[in-house]
Amino acid sequence: MRQMKVFDQKHIKNIVLLGSTKSGKTTLAETMMFEAGLINRRGKVEEENSVSDYHEIEHQRHSSVYSTLLHTEWRDYKINILDTPGIDDFVGEVVSSVRAADTCLLMVNAQTGVEVGDELVWQQIERFKKPTIFIVNQLDHPKADFEFSVESIFDTFGRNAVLMQYPLQPGQGFHQIIDLLKMVMYVFPEEGGRPEKRPIPEAEQERANDLHNALVEKAAENDERLMDLYFEKGNLEEDELREGLRIGMTNHDVFPIFCLSAKQNMGSGRLMGFIDNVAPASADLKPEPLTDGGELNYDLNGDPTLFFFKTINEPFLGKVSYFKVIAGKITTDQELYNPSTETTERLGQLYIVDGKKRHNVDELVAGDIGVAVKLKHTYTNHTLCLKGKNTILEPITFPEERLRVHIWSESKDENEKLGEALREIALEDPTVRVEFSNELKQLILSAQGDLHLETIKWKLKENYNLNVIWEMPRIPYRETIQRPAEATYRHKKQSGGAGQFGEVLLKIDPYFEGMPEPSKDLHVRHKEEIDLPWGGKLLFYNCIVGGAIDARFVPSIKKGVMEKMEEGPITGSYVRDVRVLVMDGKMHSVDSNDISFKIAGAKAFSSAFAQASPKILEPIYLVEITVPDHQMGDVMTEVQSRRGMILGMNPEDDHQIITTQIPQSELGDFSTSLKSITQGRAQFHWEFQDYQPLPANLQEEMVREATKLMEA
Incomplete structure (x- = not known):
């Protein structure tokens, strides 16, 4: 050696x-x-x-x-x-x-x-x-x-x-x-x-x-x-x-x-x-910035401090961690503290590497780059330092994702294994993001582009023996209403013993900020304003008088309404921005119970919703595209072909920054198209902005498809 x-x-x-x-x-x-x-x-x-x-x-x-x-x-x-x-x-x-x-x-x-x-x-x-x-x-x-x-x-x-x-x-x-x-x-x-x-x-x-x-x-x-x-x-x-x-x-x-x-x-x-x-x-060079606003010099006499800039899983070896010594000197078998995970790591052996070849070294000094293997709790962007110092270097900010797909295994039994494999890959590559969407019921993989995705697919096959498929994710639409409507629903079920009975009359209105309170004729007994987890609001009023329905059943009516809002009556999407007024109903001294009024509330809400000019809302993203001047026209044409709205343009050197609104449903392959149109010169940043009504022709098509699915 x-x-x-x-x-x-x-x-x-x-x-x-x-x-x-x-x-x-x-x-x-x-x-x-x-x-x-x-x-x-x-x-x-x-x-x-x-x-x-x-x-x-x-x-x-x-x-x-x-x-x-x-x-x-x-x-x-x-x-x-x-x-x-x-x-x-x-x-x-x-x-x-x-x-x-x-x-x-x-x-x-x-x-x-x-x-x-x-x-x-x-x-x-x-x-x-x-x-x-x-x-x-x-x-x-x-x-x-x-x-x-x-x-x-x-x-x-x-x-x-x-x-x-x-x-x-x-x-x-x-x-x-x-x-x-x-x-x-x-x-x-x-x-x-x-x-x-x-x-x-x-x-x-x-x-x-x-x-x-x-x-x-x-x-x-x-x-x-x-x-x-x-x-x-x-x-x-x-x-x-x-x-x-x-x-x-x-x-x-x-x-x-x-x-x-x-x-x-x-x-x-x-x-x-x-x-x-x-x-x-x-x-x-300038000192390295710290998360607390301070700085750390490359000081040979300072306290030992390492910054980890890369992590990779090598076949037959496991996790390999690449670090730069920022201060002090480190030696084999040294123990250092990770403030991010609040754990201690022992650097069993230190290496310098030439590709896949590793060379043992006894020590590394400030300014040098080395490798450690099989660290348990340390990943990219982590700092190791002396215990008690809690030194954390400013992490690397990695580019945001440019492409999202719904990914699943060809074998349904392996989807849990797939999730674990993707999480390991994401720890290795911070430009990969993985999340399970409870709303869409899909595992979403975010990456930098088509080639990046193909590389991930290769890793899953070769390293984890997983064959995967992907497609564009579903779109998280929302449902709401455009006018008031009323509906009554009676739930009645008789079996051998006690039966089920509950009748609910309710009215629904479109909610908007600052809307007036209901008429005094309705005798509001209780009002509840709910900020929905998926955005928007539900205003729920108890307007029942004369004991038509016991107060103890009103929470069950609200629960039925909420369950139906979580799976919208039109397309199964979340419902938002609705005011619900429970105005009347009937109950039975023996057969009425919570489940009866929950069902009656849900059914009455669905019936009223269908009569209230339901509207599907689609997520809109604010997209900023930086493009060379001479390619601006091609990019604007592409944006408009995706139902995008140009909000403004600002020059920056020999580039233009185009600010647009584009529906999420049109952004699936936007990164690939933009790269093709501009030969890779354009860059973009996107972030969710708000929900806007889906055009009528697209709503009709979407409702037809949803109806077919429900019937099937």
Whole structure:
């Protein structure tokens, strides 16, 4: 077993590889490990032998599904690498990795320039304000266009991006890079690897000088002392340049641009050297926020504190928990406290990992990333600290769901097992949400998109031996009335002994806020105002005079009404916003009892409801869509085709925020359609707003279907 080196806090750098699918993230990770001598042969995604993409589902898909932790060592520095998926459906893996990293490496494919996936990833980088390096990769490809790629970076992310290098003759035969920090040309052998340093060719000298001066100016902008030196000398030394770039990166004001071919191993060593010498370590960054409003520094001498950013269940191993050491130093067999679950966890063994390979270590220090296995009560977003400290780091906020389905097992006997399996998956992946809807009588699974759902289906089959089916969930409609109505119902049942008898006359009205009290002629004896659990109100009045019905039976009448409101007379949906007045009735001295009046109350309510112009209400969602200007028309057409109402539009940079109201019944595949229309560029946020009447033609159709079901 290879002996693990011990690194001090300043010599540990944490990077995350980001970018669209096929941008070369996994290939770069392999190359960095190979270049450092940690692996003897570089694996390939398509050959299913890379260190990073080791899960079976990744082998089948030939692309990353999970973020993967690995590491490399370069010139006495340890670089922890988080390799992330490039597909937006797995955004949760990206968000947690960006939170854990110190520096983001955003890979740009030299064939295409900035892609939609890069723009989406940038939203997460901006959210955490992490130092960022742009990497133009695949410069050896015949269709590589470096100038176009760099312009797309400037156009999309702004002029704080600055060239560190540029290639000489990108495309087939690419093997030369001009470095603007060191002002040399690197010439790589045909098989890649260690380059030869040569002077910059005379034909390139003027361009290189101009770009070098631009780099110097950008580095000097970030520090008054460096700016004074720059004005005094007209240039900066290499170490001064590095310092200016480090300050600018730390402040999220400078974004260096590197170029390379990960596949040919040309440029990765220089990139790793820059990460070592310039990219910030954890201790250089802002303190981590705490839930109580305080902050926690990456302090080696502080109390041991861990933050868990990822949890995964590995076959044959169980729960694997990924953490970052925020403060202090942790050792094997150490016991720490979890304030969120109020439990103590023992860290039996500590590991650093390279994909599926685990390496034992005795200790990890602040700023490092490690793994623990089989923790009982600790999951993603939890903090471990010393008992009595109750330190809780601000949790990661994961994106809300974009797609909901009703899911069930092909075998009815396995639905309980399915619920447990989904809860385990949701603990592993915080972008998955699972709930059983008592109203709809359905198990609802929420996810990020179709591919995310298919991945969950694969896990259920392979890990839990469950075959599942899903469809769009039912819609939680509501029923109400539009005009007053009265009805009488007599319940009479005679058997051998005592019978059942109860007669109820009641009136129902549509309820609205501030409605006047009933006429004094009705002699209201008691009024009850009930806030219904599903929204809306029931006003229940006892207006019985002369002892027609004993007061002891009135609660049974109300119970019958409430039961019928829980299963509406028209479609079986909840009833809301009704005023019920019990006005008269009859009872029998022997046969009347609670069950008789409960049945009579329910039947009288149903009969009156049918005469009161019943109305079905549908849930309406407020949807905010952020869309590029040039795609706004297509999105508005899509919204209107879904019975949506445009409420407003607000410009934001080169985007528009469209605020709309859309019925929930029209939102089932909205995420998929929006992604297709905008090539994934549009994002949306949705939240329940209120209930509104269903259009008459749709209500008629819905009532017909409900009637058929009831008859069946």
